[in-house]
Amino acid sequence: MAGSDTFRAAAAYDRAVGRYGPSLAAGLIRFAGVEPGMRALDVGCGTGLLTAALAERLGPEKVTGAEPSEPFAEAARSRVPGAEIVVAAAEELPFTDDVFDTVLSQLVLNFMRDADAGVRELARVTRPGGVVASCVWDYAGEMMLLRAFWDAAREVEPERGAAADEGVVMRWCSEGELRRLWESAGLRDVRTGALTARAAYESFDDLWEPFPSGIAPSGAFTASLDEQSRTALRDTFRRRLGAGDEPFELTARAWAVRGVVPG
Numbered sequence: 001m002a003g004s005d006t007f008r009a010a011a012a013y014d015r016a017v018g019r020y021g022p023s024l025a026a027g028l029i030r031f032a033g034v035e036p037g038m039r040a041l042d043v044g045c046g047t048g049l050l051t052a053a054l055a056e057r058l059g060p061e062k063v064t065g066a067e068p069s070e071p072f073a074e075a076a077r078s079r080v081p082g083a084e085i086v087v088a089a090a091e092e093l094p095f096t097d098d099v100f101d102t103v104l105s106q107l108v109l110n111f112m113r114d115a116d117a118g119v120r121e122l123a124r125v126t127r128p129g130g131v132v133a134s135c136v137w138d139y140a141g142e143m144m145l146l147r148a149f150w151d152a153a154r155e156v157e158p159e160r161g162a163a164a165d166e167g168v169v170m171r172w173c174s175e176g177e178l179r180r181l182w183e184s185a186g187l188r189d190v191r192t193g194a195l196t197a198r199a200a201y202e203s204f205d206d207l208w209e210p211f212p213s214g215i216a217p218s219g220a221f222t223a224s225l226d227e228q229s230r231t232a233l234r235d236t237f238r239r240r241l242g243a244g245d246e247p248f249e250l251t252a253r254a255w256a257v258r259g260v261v262p263g
Contacts, residue, residue, distance in 0.1 A: 002259065005163075008013055008045045008073035009071050009072070009213075010071065010072060010074075010113055011015065011077075012073070012210045012213040012215040013046065013047055013215050013216070014039075014049075015209060015211075015216070016048060016210040016211065016213075016215055016216055016219060017107070017137075017145070017146075017216055018046070018049060018183055018257055019199035019200075019201075020042060020145075020197040020198070020199045020252050021046075021047075021049030021050065021197075021252065022049060022052075022053060022107070022197075023197040023198050023199075023255055024049075024050075024106060024107075024135065024140035024161075024252075025049055025052075025054075025106060025195065026052040026053060026220075027195035027256070028104060028106055028133060028134075028135050028195060029038075029050075029053055029054065029057060029104075029258060030033075030070060031133060031135075031193060031256045031258060032058060032102055032104055032131050032133035032258050033075070033102075033131060033253065034054065034058070034102055034104075035259075036057065036058060037058075038058060038101035038102055039058075039062050039063075039099070039100050039101050039102075040054045040058055040062060040063050040064070040100060040101065040103070040104065041063075041064045041065070041066065041093075041095070041099075041100045041102075041103045041104070041122075041125065041126075042054060042063065042064070042065045042066070042095070042105070042106070043066050043090045043103060043104070043105040043108060043122055044066070044067060044068070044105050044106070044107075044108030044111065044190065045065030045066060045067045045072075045073075045076050045085065046067060046069075046072050046075075046106075046107075046113075047075040047076055047078045047079060047147055048065060048075060048076030048077075048079035048083075048085070048121065049079075049106070050104060050106040051063055051065040051076055051079070051080045051083055051085070051181055052079055052080050054104070055080050055083050056083070056211050059082075060080055060081065060082030061082060061083075061084040063080070063081065063084075064079070064085070064086070064095075064100070064103070065082040065084070065086070066085075066086050066087075066088045066089075066093055066094075066116050067085065067086075067087060067088070068089040070087050071089075071121040072236065073086070073087050074086050075201065076132060077212065080107055080260060083152070083197075085112060087092050089112075089113070089118075090105065090108065090112050090118035090122065090229075091112060091114050091117045091118045091121055091123055091170050092114055092121070093122075093124075095119045095125045096125070096261060097124055098125070098126070098127040099125050099126075099127070099233065100126050100127065100130065101126070101127060101131075102126065102131045102132070102133070103122045103123075103125060103126045103130070103131075103132050103133075104134065105122065105133075105134040106135055107136060107137060107183070108132070108134065108255075109134055109136050109172045109178075109263075110136060110166075110170040110171060110172050110173070115171065115172060115181060115213035116181065116184060116185070117219060118180065119132070119134075119181055119184075119185040119187075120135075120185045120186075121124075122134075122185075122259050123162045123185050123186060123259075124201055125185055126261045127259050127261065128262060128263040129231040129260060129261060129263050130260070130261050131258055131259070131260055131261075132182070132185075132187055132258065132259055132260075132261065133256065133257065133258035133259075134178070134256070134257055134258075135171070135195055135254040135255060135256040135257070136172050136173055136178070136255055137166070137173065137174065137252065137253075137254050137255075138168050138194075138252075138253040138254060138255055139165075139166040139167040139173045140167030140173060141253065142144075142169075142251070142252070142253035143252045143253060143254070144241075144250045144251060144252060145199070145207075145252060146166060146218060146252075147167065147251050148237060148240040148241050149211075149237055150164075150165040150166060150167060150218070151240055152236040152237040152239075153165070153218075153233060154232055155211050155236050156229060156232045156233045157225070157229060157233075158219075161221075164217065164221050166217055166218070173255070174255060175227060175255050175257070177194040177255075178192055178255055178257035179192055179257060181257070182257050182258075182259040183259075185259075186262065187259025187260060187261065188260045188261075188262050189256055189260045189263075190257065190258070191257070191259070192255065192256065192257045192258075193255075193256050194254070194256070195255075195256050196251055196252070196253055196254075196255055196256045197251070197252045197253075197254060197255070198250070198251050198252070199250055199252070200247065200249045201243070201247065201249070201250070201251065202247050202248065203243070203244070203245045203246065203248075204238045204241065204243040204244060204245070205245075207243065208234055208237070208238075211234075212230065219248050226231050234259075242261040
């Protein structure tokens with residue numbers, strides 16, 4: 001992908017759900033108990049939002065990111081100079097056993113080809129006694145942006161909207177499911193909890209702008225519509241959010257899970 005396309009894709013992601021990345025990363029780092037001196041891996045690092053937060057806490061030389069998309073990996077390298085960013089999928093991490101003190105992933109589990117294999121890999125590269133932690137959106141509940149979007153999609157395109165609704169199709173979106181996934185990977189002292197992230201918008205137009213780009217499932221759904229249906233979706237989404245031309249803020253809940261690699 002050309003550099004300009006890389007920039008556009010990364011910028012579109014950062015303007016969409018990426019807006020929640022910094023505050024969500026801060027919550028996940030606290031939840032995981034990341035402390036100075038640790039060596040950390042960010043799996044599925046995307047454009048580097050969590051990577052940047054880890055680098056600020058630990059120093060970039062202590063942080064590695066793994067991302068299967070080369071364009072997003074390139075964006076992460078630009079965002080966090082000094083951190084090592086490798087192109088790799090969660091299910092096939094190019095690291096030896098027991099390398100990292102903590103391994104984190106943010107909003108990635110539902111996009112792994114095989115989440116069971118992916119979490120086992122996260123645990124494999126974490127030292128005994130180290131922590132593996134992740135978070136996913138509460139798609140069906142209090143992720144306000146996406147819940148309002150998919151409710152609008154169901155209203156405008158009932159059949160297609162219901163079939164694409166992330167609150168239905170995403171496998172890992174509850175505390176119980178995350179706990180079972182972590183325990184099945186052999187992790188111990190598994191704990192779950194809720195994280196709250198926030199994003200500010202200048203107006204509804206500011207919020208809507210990245211959706212037609214096709215980034216993320218909501219963007220792909222938007223881009224697939226004809227002009228008339230897309231306009232109807234936009235208007236319905238705006239009505240459901242109650243958003244207008246003034247600045248506003250949305251909150252988003254994510255479910256988090258952490259576990260300890262057996263010693």
